[in-house]
Amino acid sequence: MAYRLLKSRNVWRDASSLPRAHVAVNPLPIDRTRAEVQKQTAQTTGNPTEKSKVIRTILADDEVLARHKLRELLRDEPEVEIAGEASTAAETIDLVRATAPDLLFLDIRMPGMDGFDIVGKLAGCEGVSMPRIIFTTAYDGYALRAFDIHALDYLLKPFAAQRFRAAVQRAREQLELAGRNGNGNGKGHGWNEGPHSTRMVFKSRGRILFLPVSEIRWIGAEENYIRISTGTETHLLRETMARIEERLDPGMFLRVHRSAIVNLQYVKEVRTSPQGEFTVVLVNGQKVSMSRSYHARIGELMAHR
Numbered sequence: 001m002a003y004r005l006l007k008s009r010n011v012w013r014d015a016s017s018l019p020r021a022h023v024a025v026n027p028l029p030i031d032r033t034r035a036e037v038q039k040q041t042a043q044t045t046g047n048p049t050e051k052s053k054v055i056r057t058i059l060a061d062d063e064v065l066a067r068h069k070l071r072e073l074l075r076d077e078p079e080v081e082i083a084g085e086a087s088t089a090a091e092t093i094d095l096v097r098a099t100a101p102d103l104l105f106l107d108i109r110m111p112g113m114d115g116f117d118i119v120g121k122l123a124g125c126e127g128v129s130m131p132r133i134i135f136t137t138a139y140d141g142y143a144l145r146a147f148d149i150h151a152l153d154y155l156l157k158p159f160a161a162q163r164f165r166a167a168v169q170r171a172r173e174q175l176e177l178a179g180r181n182g183n184g185n186g187k188g189h190g191w192n193e194g195p196h197s198t199r200m201v202f203k204s205r206g207r208i209l210f211l212p213v214s215e216i217r218w219i220g221a222e223e224n225y226i227r228i229s230t231g232t233e234t235h236l237l238r239e240t241m242a243r244i245e246e247r248l249d250p251g252m253f254l255r256v257h258r259s260a261i262v263n264l265q266y267v268k269e270v271r272t273s274p275q276g277e278f279t280v281v282l283v284n285g286q287k288v289s290m291s292r293s294y295h296a297r298i299g300e301l302m303a304h305r
Contacts, residue, residue, distance in 0.1 A: 055175060056099060059085045060092040060118075061107040061136065066157070070105055070136070073164045080168065089113040089121075096122055101131045103152075103171050108137040116142075119149055132171050143201045143208045154201055156208070197247040200228070204235040211235075213252070217266045218288055219244060221259035231284070254297065256280050256290040270295070 057080050059067045067085050074080045083099040086092040089112030096104065108115040115135055122128055135146050138157040146154045152174060153167040199212045215230045221241045228235045245255055255261050262280055270290065271279045278290035 053079055053176075054081045055079055055103050055172065056081050056083045056101040057103045057105065058083055058092070058095050058099065058101045058131070059105050060087075060095075060110065060115075061105070062087045062109075062111050063107070066107065066136070073161060074168075076161075076165070077168050079172075087111070089118050092118055093121055093125070096131060097125060097128055100129055102175055103134065104131040105134050105136055108135055108139065108142050116145055116149065132174055134167050134171065140203075140208050143203065146201060150197060151201075154208070154210075200247075202235065202237055204237075209235070213248060214263075214265070216253075217263050217282055217284070217286070219253075219261040220288075229286075254294070256288060256294045258291065260288050260290075262288055 055077075057074070059070045059082060061067050061070070064087075067087075071082065074082065080103075083101050084095045086095050089110045092104075092106070092110065095101075106115045106118065110118065113121070115137075119130075119133060122130060132152040133149075134153045134155060135142070135151050136155045136157060136159070140156055143154050152171055155163065155167055197213060199210055200216075201208065201210055203209075211228070211230070217229050217231060219229070219241070220227045222236070224238060224240075225236050226239045226241060226244055228237065241255075241259065241261065245253070245261060248261065252265065253261050253263055260280075262282070266282045266284075268281045268283045271281060273279070276292075278292065278295050280288040280290050282288065
């Protein structure tokens with residue numbers, strides 16, 4: 001049997017199970033065996049059993065020009081291997097199941113279902129490892145939903161090369177971290193960020209912000225909203241304290257009051273008043289009230305820092 005193989009930077013893979021219309025094919029002579037392919041790979045890469053740090057990637061967009069733009073940008077990323085392309089939701093799901101990619105560039109508006117539905121479908125597929133997701137779209141209104149499912153990044157078309165490289169670098173760092181921790185790219189714990197978010201994506205004053213959580217000093221509740229305070233500005237979001245607390249690393253953030261969460265790296269001290277009330281003092285002198293029920297917990301955490 002002759003195999004249809006996909007070649008990208010000297011990496012050969014069996015593509016016989018991929019959707020025919022969206023696989024780059026290098027026809028092989030009928031007598032060329034898989035062993036010969038492996039021999040050639042070994043001569044090119046050295047040890048055939050040693051896996052290179054290749055980032056297997058799928059491009060999913062219904063626009064041909066958009067996929068072409070992604071391919072052009074990825075030429076400058078030598079470790080990225082394009083395992084296939086898809087133009088519909090069904091093709092995207094089939095490709096992910098067939099190739100187990102590390103990274104998926106996913107347009108939000110796809111024929112058949114939107115990008116979020118595709119992610120939900122993949123999450124429900126037995127035995128399918130969820131790739132890191134970078135959404136690509138011309139619409140900014142989906143950023144908050146992307147944050148909800150822990151998307152790795154959210155690229156607004158037309159995106160600049162520098163912005164694109166930053167997204168790929170972020171994927172590279174996440175995959176390297178997962179590899180060191182032995183987590184692979186398996187499902188669970190919030191698909192692309194591990195158990196806790198490392199940044200937040202939200203609209204504020206007409207902008208879409210990608211805010212690293214390490215820059216947050218404290219978060220306060222204001223009726224049906226929360227206010228996020230950094231060192232230089234604040235942002236008001238329609239969110240609950242319970243939901244935001246679930247997304248934050250408890251080793252870094254601590255609930256000190258039913259309406260306040262603080263970043264422990266910015267805590268200077270905890271003061272006790274003569275009346276027995278507690279106050280958290282941040283490094284910039286800002287004060288946050290602490291409930292008595294949370295006092296023992298912060299003392300325990302600060303003792304180990």
